[in-house]
Amino acid sequence: MTGDKPGDKSGGGPLRAVHHGAAAVRLEGITKRFPGVVANKDIALTVDKGTVHAIVGENGAGKSTLMKILYGVQQPDEGTIEIDGTVRQLRSPADAIAAGIGMVFQHFQLADNLTVLENVVLGAERLHGIGEGARAKIREISDAYGLDVRPDALVADLGVGARQRIEILKVLYRGARIIILDEPTAVLVPQEVDELFDNLRELKSEGLTVMFISHKLDEVLKVADAITVIRRGTTVAEVDPSGVTPRQLAELMVGSELPSPSTEESTVTRTPMLTVDGISLDDPAGGRELLDGIDLTIHAGEVVGIAGVEGNGQAELVEVIMGMREPTTGRILLGDVDISDWQVREIREAGMGYIPEDRHRHGLLLEAPLWENVILGHQTESVNVSGPGGVLVNASAAKRETETIVEEFDVRTPSINVTSGSLSGGNQQKLIIGREMRRNPRVLIAAHPTRGVDVGAQAAIWDHIKAARRNGLGVLLISADLEELVGLSDTIRVILRGGLSGEFDPDVVTREELGAAMTGAQTTPADPAAPATHTTSPAADRRPEGTTDVPDAGTHDEGTTR
Ligand SMILES: Nc1ncnc2c1ncn2[C@@H]1O[C@H](COP(=O)(O)OP(=O)(O)OP(=O)(O)O)[C@@H](O)[C@H]1O
Numbered sequence: 142m143t144g145d146k147p148g149d150k151s152g153g154g155p156l157r158a159v160h161h162g163a164a165a166v167r168l169e170g171i172t173k174r175f176p177g178v179v180a181n182k183d184i185a186l187t188v189d190k191g192t193v194h195a196i197v198g199e200n201g202a203g204k205s206t207l208m209k210i211l212y213g214v215q216q217p218d219e220g221t222i223e224i225d226g227t228v229r230q231l232r233s234p235a236d237a238i239a240a241g242i243g244m245v246f247q248h249f250q251l252a253d254n255l256t257v258l259e260n261v262v263l264g265a266e267r268l269h270g271i272g273e274g275a276r277a278k279i280r281e282i283s284d285a286y287g288l289d290v291r292p293d294a295l296v297a298d299l300g301v302g303a304r305q306r307i308e309i310l311k312v313l314y315r316g317a318r319i320i321i322l323d324e325p326t327a328v329l330v331p332q333e334v335d336e337l338f339d340n341l342r343e344l345k346s347e348g349l350t351v352m353f354i355s356h357k358l359d360e361v362l363k364v365a366d367a368i369t370v371i372r373r374g375t376t377v378a379e380v381d382p383s384g385v386t387p388r389q390l391a392e393l394m395v396g397s398e399l400p401s402p403s404t405e406e407s408t409v410t411r412t413p414m415l416t417v418d419g420i421s422l423d424d425p426a427g428g429r430e431l432l433d434g435i436d437l438t439i440h441a442g443e444v445v446g447i448a449g450v451e452g453n454g455q456a457e458l459v460e461v462i463m464g465m466r467e468p469t470t471g472r473i474l475l476g477d478v479d480i481s482d483w484q485v486r487e488i489r490e491a492g493m494g495y496i497p498e499d500r501h502r503h504g505l506l507l508e509a510p511l512w513e514n515v516i517l518g519h520q521t522e523s524v525n526v527s528g529p530g531g532v533l534v535n536a537s538a539a540k541r542e543t544e545t546i547v548e549e550f551d552v553r554t555p556s557i558n559v560t561s562g563s564l565s566g567g568n569q570q571k572l573i574i575g576r577e578m579r580r581n582p583r584v585l586i587a588a589h590p591t592r593g594v595d596v597g598a599q600a601a602i603w604d605h606i607k608a609a610r611r612n613g614l615g616v617l618l619i620s621a622d623l624e625e626l627v628g629l630s631d632t633i634r635v636i637l638r639g640g641l642s643g644e645f646d647p648d649v650v651t652r653e654e655l656g657a658a659m660t661g662a663q664t665t666p667a668d669p670a671a672p673a674t675h676t677t678s679p680a681a682d683r684r685p686e687g688t689t690d691v692p693d694a695g696t697h698d699e700g701t702t703r
Pocket residue numbers: 175176178179180198199200201202203204205206207553554562563564565566567568593595
């Protein structure tokens with residue numbers, strides 16, 4: 142079912158692309174080469190005005206490159222860009238903004254210590270000044286598109302969903318009529334995703350055009366009016382979302398049939414691998430405790446999943462376990478050894494693998510070649526050192542190891558000598574996973590392990606984790622992706638304001654129950670160690686997918702931060 146080109150009106154079925162009305166964006170013959178890689182090859186893409194258009198494809202397929210070309214960050218080697226019927230040369234983001242194009246990046250670019258108004262006007266002072274005029278304009282845009290942004294709120298006090306709406310407002314403030322979003326739902330919990338989609342529908346009903354990249358195919362099918370599939374740098378299909386399933390879409394992305402997922406037997410044992418015993422962490426700024434009496438045991442062969450709205454203590458819990466922060470009270474045991482006052486390096490060498498949330502800050506040296514990144518965090522281990530006292534880095538062993546990781550974890554790269562910064566986001570993630578899993582850790586701390594990874598690679602990563610679990614690995618899995626939590630975990634706990642709920646059984650828990658516990662809508666048991674009862678009314682189970690009885694829970698503006 143592949144092969145139809147965008148704009149091809151022949152055929153029929155889901156791949157038919159019919160463009161009526163005016164095109165907001167028309168790309169023809171776009172080609173972009175990097176050393177050793179053709180990132181985009183003869184791309185053809187038409188986006189109708191007033192629609193939501195999704196771009197999907199495997200990691201490294203060329204999606205980000207194409208969006209960067211459209212936003213003037215990168216220039217194509219060949220091809221034409223037509224915006225609202227006029228051919229444009231976009232040499233910089235300033236050119237793109239002048240053409241009415243705005244982009245919201247995955248890593249938000251907001252200053253925490255400034256207000257919303259200050260963030261929005263920064264660099265755009267000449268438009269509406271920095272005072273009342275700007276404040277009025279922000280309110281006007283916020284009201285017009287239902288963004289619920291308060292100009293005088295401090296960004297530091299806001300949750301992830303609210304920050305994203307400020308980023309959207311920022312580009313609207315600069316006059317964008319075409320908005321590009323790079324994996325906007327990757328950082329959101331389900332309720333926030335629904336809110337974002339409402340915002341996108343609002344934008345399109347006002348005649349704006351939205352383009353977004355996503356790996357979450359069920360979400361794409363829910364919100365997009367049209368979907369373009371990119372495979373190995375080129376557009377291979379334009380799909381009508383009403384006519385395809387997520388699986389068909391995934392098969393278009395990879396160009397072949399996907400294997401069916403296998404069912405799993407429990408591998409949980411009674412041997413504790415990681416014990417978090419009464420951990421609390423005071424807020425140095427004097428606010429509420431960041432972690433509040435956390436008790437948690439992970440056994441050999443067990444995956445414990447942590448669900449929660451970002452900013453409720455997940456990052457701090459990981460930092461305490463990994464030795465980056467000292468807890469105020471409590472102990473951490475690896476096996477039966479107290480590692481509470483150990484350094485990061487000692488903890489890693491004792492068998493703790495770590496997949497960090499922020500791969501750019503904690504996971505990779507972006508300017509260093511892949512093989513040097515594979516040594517990172519494991520510099521003193523025997524495979525990576527040679528010479529008397531183990532002082533020299535054993536480059537050839539590290540390179541061999543990197544070749545193996547690239548092969549086993551399907552890291553798409555022209556060579557192991559390119560910098561990790563030149564890999565696509567998903568391939569950077571695969572490199573980190575490979576590096577950690579190849580060490581055969583006893584315990585793996587995995588924060589959002591498949592964020593930004595395509596569905597095929599996600600399934601492969603899950604298989605690697607499951608295989609290691611069969612061999613006794615204990616995993617702490619922190620994820621915003623409920624499907625991942627339910628699919629991988631043996632037990633799910635919810636983190637809220639630094640405290641952990643009781644245990645939820647992933648086989649029976651509903652999205653609504655987890656959602657309620659995550660936003661505090663459900664009354665948490667007084668004893669956090671007591672099993673949470675599933676108190677949602679039976680009617681909740683009969684509601685259609687995606688609906689919830691969770692009140693907004695203050696995620697607008699106030700967010701759900703600590
Ligand atoms: N600045 C760069 N230098 C060298 N190669 C690059 C650069 N940017 C991208 N590439 C390469 O171009 C190809 C396409 O990358 P791109 O980031 O566009 O993929 P993607 O579809 O967005 O992937 P992901 O889903 O993983 O984010 C990859 O092979 C990548 O390694």
